[in-house]
Amino acid sequence: MIDRAVASIEGKVIAYSQLQFEARVLLVAAGGVQAAFAPLDQEVLDASLRAVVDQRLALLEADKLEAYPLEPGELERAIASFRGRFESENRFADFLAAHEADLNDLAEVLRRSLRAQRALEGKLRLRAQVSESEAKAWRTSHPELKDTTVEKVRAMLVQQRFGELVKKELADRRRQVDVRLLGPFAPRQGE
Secondary structure: OOOOEEEEEOOEEEEHHHHHHHHHHHHHHOOOHHHHOOOOOHHHHHHHHHHHHHHHHHHHHHHHHOOOOOOOOHHHHHHHHHHHOOOOHHHHHHHHHHOOOOHHHHHHHHHHHHHHHHHHHHHHOHHHOOOHHHHHHHHHHOHHHOOOOHHHHHHHHHHHHHHHHHHHHHHHHHHHOOEEEOHHHOOOOOO
């Protein structure tokens, strides 16, 4: 079967085989080693395509400015961690072979993931901060948290606020950038 385009961002195409590989890398890196070889259903592919597009959107500005480079050794540690999720070196090699990929392809996916995370954190982490008084007020207004430390409430609120800021940032980017989902991933009438 000939590969097909599933998305386009600013004219740069993401192919179905690329999506399959990147989805598996992201899932395995997150601890889902069984995703390395198991069939991926449409729901998983839809979510993976959103993540892949979001990463590219997060990096558009960073790439133009050559910002958020990785620290020395960071990519190598990510590759080693990924490789270590497999039961053997042969199984890792089987994974790459099954997806007609090599170490450079894996490195590019991991590099993009690390840089996208860093770019979003660099841009939004300060805006996500929560003061101690905000955390105390939140804890007071939520009785189920009365025994939780202020530090834990604060950390929870920072994560929540950061997540909301990321969603807003990526939604704004989607409106500003030419993003097209194609084939079975295209929005259906009324969506």
